Amino acid sequence: MTNPIVKVNNLSVSLPGGASRNHAVHDISFEIFPRETLCLVGESGSGKSVVAHSILGLLPNALTITTGTIEWQGRDIARLEDRAMRHLRGREISMVFQEPGTALNPLATCGAQVLEAIAMHEPQRATKDAVVRGLTEVGLPDPERIMRAYPFELSGGQRQRVAIAMALANAPKMIIADEPTTALDVATQAKILDLFKMTQNAQERPALLFITHDLAVVAEIADKVAVMKDGRIVEAGLAADVLTRPQHPYTQALCSAVFAPPRAQARESTVKDTALKLSGIAKSYRKRGGWNRKVTTVAALKPMSLSIARGECLAVVGESGSGKSTLARVATGLEPVSQGVIEMTPKAAPGYRIMTPTDCARHVQMVFQDPATSLNPRMPILETVTRGARAQGMARKDANARATELMRAVGLEPEMLTRYPAEFSGGQRQRIAIARALMLAPEILVADEAISALDVLVQVQVLDLLNTLRHQFGLTLLFITHDLRAAAAIADKVLVMQTGHVVEYGAAEQVFENPTHPYTKTLLAAVPGRRRHAQAPDPSVSCSLPD
Amino acid sequence: MRFLRKPSGLIGLIGIACLLLLALFANILAPADPWAIGARPLLAPLEKGYIFGTDSLGRDVAAGVIHGARVSVFIGVASALATGLIGVTMGLVAGYAGGWLDAALTRTTEFFQVIPAIVLAVVVLSFAGPNMITIILVIALISWPPIARLARAETMALRHREFVMAARLQGESRLSILTGHILPNAAPPLIAALSLSIATAILTESALAFLGLGDPNTMSWGYMIGSGRTMMRQAWWITAFPGVALMLSVLCINLATGAYSDDLTQRLTQKGSQ
Numbered sequence: 001m002t003n004p005i006v007k008v009n010n011l012s013v014s015l016p017g018g019a020s021r022n023h024a025v026h027d028i029s030f031e032i033f034p035r036e037t038l039c040l041v042g043e044s045g046s047g048k049s050v051v052a053h054s055i056l057g058l059l060p061n062a063l064t065i066t067t068g069t070i071e072w073q074g075r076d077i078a079r080l081e082d083r084a085m086r087h088l089r090g091r092e093i094s095m096v097f098q099e100p101g102t103a104l105n106p107l108a109t110c111g112a113q114v115l116e117a118i119a120m121h122e123p124q125r126a127t128k129d130a131v132v133r134g135l136t137e138v139g140l141p142d143p144e145r146i147m148r149a150y151p152f153e154l155s156g157g158q159r160q161r162v163a164i165a166m167a168l169a170n171a172p173k174m175i176i177a178d179e180p181t182t183a184l185d186v187a188t189q190a191k192i193l194d195l196f197k198m199t200q201n202a203q204e205r206p207a208l209l210f211i212t213h214d215l216a217v218v219a220e221i222a223d224k225v226a227v228m229k230d231g232r233i234v235e236a237g238l239a240a241d242v243l244t245r246p247q248h249p250y251t252q253a254l255c256s257a258v259f260a261p262p263r264a265q266a267r268e269s270t271v272k273d274t275a276l277k278l279s280g281i282a283k284s285y286r287k288r289g290g291w292n293r294k295v296t297t298v299a300a301l302k303p304m305s306l307s308i309a310r311g312e313c314l315a316v317v318g319e320s321g322s323g324k325s326t327l328a329r330v331a332t333g334l335e336p337v338s339q340g341v342i343e344m345t346p347k348a349a350p351g352y353r354i355m356t357p358t359d360c361a362r363h364v365q366m367v368f369q370d371p372a373t374s375l376n377p378r379m380p381i382l383e384t385v386t387r388g389a390r391a392q393g394m395a396r397k398d399a400n401a402r403a404t405e406l407m408r409a410v411g412l413e414p415e416m417l418t419r420y421p422a423e424f425s426g427g428q429r430q431r432i433a434i435a436r437a438l439m440l441a442p443e444i445l446v447a448d449e450a451i452s453a454l455d456v457l458v459q460v461q462v463l464d465l466l467n468t469l470r471h472q473f474g475l476t477l478l479f480i481t482h483d484l485r486a487a488a489a490i491a492d493k494v495l496v497m498q499t500g501h502v503v504e505y506g507a508a509e510q511v512f513e514n515p516t517h518p519y520t521k522t523l524l525a526a527v528p529g530r531r532r533h534a535q536a537p538d539p540s541v542s543c544s545l546p547d
Numbered sequence: 548m549r550f551l552r553k554p555s556g557l558i559g560l561i562g563i564a565c566l567l568l569l570a571l572f573a574n575i576l577a578p579a580d581p582w583a584i585g586a587r588p589l590l591a592p593l594e595k596g597y598i599f600g601t602d603s604l605g606r607d608v609a610a611g612v613i614h615g616a617r618v619s620v621f622i623g624v625a626s627a628l629a630t631g632l633i634g635v636t637m638g639l640v641a642g643y644a645g646g647w648l649d650a651a652l653t654r655t656t657e658f659f660q661v662i663p664a665i666v667l668a669v670v671v672l673s674f675a676g677p678n679m680i681t682i683i684l685v686i687a688l689i690s691w692p693p694i695a696r697l698a699r700a701e702t703m704a705l706r707h708r709e710f711v712m713a714a715r716l717q718g719e720s721r722l723s724i725l726t727g728h729i730l731p732n733a734a735p736p737l738i739a740a741l742s743l744s745i746a747t748a749i750l751t752e753s754a755l756a757f758l759g760l761g762d763p764n765t766m767s768w769g770y771m772i773g774s775g776r777t778m779m780r781q782a783w784w785i786t787a788f789p790g791v792a793l794m795l796s797v798l799c800i801n802l803a804t805g806a807y808s809d810d811l812t813q814r815l816t817q818k819g820s821q
Binding site for chain 2: 333361365366370375378384389392440
């Protein structure tokens with residue numbers, strides 16, 4: 001029996017006074033053996049990143065390790081001084097961060113950054129060949145070109161590969177990966193996970209501490225898993241055991257939230273009139289030219305036509321850059337279309353055509369992605385919710401009454417209306433944003449990635465809420481998401497978009513059960529967690545996508 | 548008021564309090580008219596009970612310094628308010644409107660920035676005639692461009708935020724969005740910049756008075772320095788005391804605003820990292 005490479009014993013890290021709890025992490029113990037993958041799972045604020053940072057001595061000054069030890073190959077490194085710690089960092093333990101766009105230095109070429117990672121510890125090995133080898137290892141095509149490229153010239157997935165190449169550069173004994181796939185598209189996420197799995201299959205593979213909020217990702221790569229909640233490990237064990245037979249109620253809730261495969265039920269289609277009709281709409285942006293550059297136009301949305309029936313939920317699915325958010329912005333009138341016509345049919349006046357922002361405000365409302373930024377931080381909730389209605393001429397008394405009513409409808413207490421956004425959790429804020437959107441009794445609600453900034457369990461709740469409100473208020477819902485599981489849970493119809501084109505459109509069960517377009521198949525195959533159970537995707541398809 | 552915990556913030560605020568007290572109780576502290584000729588000219592400090600001495604006409608320098616504080620505080624605050632009014636309005640409109648209006652307003656701002664400020668002030672004052680109101684307006688005229696640029700930058704950063712888009716979607720008017728959503732969120736850095744411009748305004752007024760373009764009816768520090776400069780070798784106290792008062796006031800305002808804006812950035816970055 002080998003010794004664990006890292007052993008964390010009863011680690012507690014205290015938070016500064018005035019925080020919501022005393023400890024960022026409390027009495028955490030786990031061990032990782034060589035060549036093993038441990039996944040730390042938990043929602044935001046559960047303390048999982050604090051664990052990772054305390055291993056590498058990267059804790060911010062406000063946080064201190066109060067008790068416990070971190071044994072690295074038998075030696076306690078919990079209170080190691082910086083100089084000795086530097087010796088470990090990058091050589092023995094390296095780290096991959098969440099956001100590859102900010103983890104790389106924007107002013108240095110990728111090659112220089114990988115070279116620096118090597119030169120820091122083994123100057124004699126820092127050659128161009130070593131860099132090329134490193135970049136090849138992480139599956140980057142044309143490493144010679146990537147070497148000379150600056151981070152902004154690469155896609156998100158390519159950047160993350162460069163970051164992984166830097167982490168692997170000195171053949172570390174352990175890699176800590178903090179949500180390395182969260183900022184990436186579904187298909188890219190699948191490829192980066194494959195890359196991690198590949199390095200885990202290599203002969204001299206490092207141990208991996210993988211931090212994620214996504215149990216489906218855990219199912220893909222973990223040997224062992226530890227579930228964290230409020231700074232404590234509530235359940236730990238072999239991944240297969242924990243995921244199939246979760247013991248703790250919190251883990252059970254997480255599992256049931258995640259492992260519903262994207263499979264829509266057939267829903268009865270009652271014939272309804274059209275609520276929103278988009279005829280031949282397209283949107284292109286003009287890129288300003290500099291003194292030596294031409295003005296270029298970028299087509300964000302290629303000509304498309306679409307009609308949504310009243311009371312229907314249409315999910316628009318695609319990766320970032322597919323044009324789905326542009327569709328939301330033109331459908332709500334936030335931006336004018338470059339060509340084509342948007343028509344809507346209010347119940348009161350059939351055959352109406354959207355002309356003015358006032359019409360949009362009356363009939364089309366939107367719920368934004370990030371509730372942290374979609375509520376004015378310096379305005380009490382009541383003002384935020386009622387301001388628009390009063391701008392439309394509603395009396396203050398009526399507006400306040402309706403706000404009270406809507407707060408109940410979205411599952412919040414009306415007394416909370418006097419508070420400011422900072423006093424609410426992410427899920428509560430999104431409920432407030434939904435209440436605001438419903439204030440003017442719109443007929444069409446556009447939800448642009450409305451749940452993707454939320455924690456897994458909260459996602460389920462907000463999705464349920466949207467579904468309930470949709471029936472309660474007779475809303476037509478345009479649900480824009482990159483998350484196929486969420487789309488499957490709520491949608492009647494699905495529209496799949498890629499680089500501004502509509503590639504597939506149909507009833508939800510049709511699209512999810514029998515996708516016809518190769519891109520849809522790739523997307524479905526890339527849903528994490530599904531791959532472990534389902535057949536491996538057709539390789540010719542999964543390779544056809546750019547990274 | 549966390550910035551009071553820093554020594555620089557505390558010292559600055561105590562200094563500002565002293566300045567305000569001087570201005571407020573000038574008539575009690577120095578009941579005599581600062582223009583009145585009360586004693587023999589050029590008395591040295593502490594001679595015959597004149598702690599700061601007298602100037603070439605026999606006027607009490609201490610009374611001048613005390614009454615000068617009143618002028619400085621009034622000019623500083625009033626011109627900072629006028630500066631804010633012009634600068635913030637221009638910046639908000641330019642930043643939110645974009646397009647040709649932004650281009651026009653920005654060019655106007657730049658036009659004012661490329662003219663040497665003091666030259667512009669001297670020219671305008673020579674035509675308009677120096678009095679309290681024209682001096683305040685001239686100071687506002689030469690100091691609004693940086694405020695406008697800051698307000699414009701803040702507005703541009705805020706106008707694509709989701710809560711502003713949500714307000715647009717709700718059919719709020721532009722004025723309502725600017726005053727209700729953008730201004731409150733852009734306010735902290737603007738307040739920091741404007742309180743700093745109080746110090747600049749005091750300096751500018753003194754410079755103008757030194758050049759002989761001050762309000763002839765008000766005893767200001769700049770006027771005292773200007774009128775005493777020819778006697779600098781014989782009677783250092785005529786220029787030194789108002790000079791020290793000027794320096795201390797500006798220093799304290801800078802210390803306090805510096806500590807305040809440090810505190811502000813710290814709070815904002817903490818909020819961002821959560």
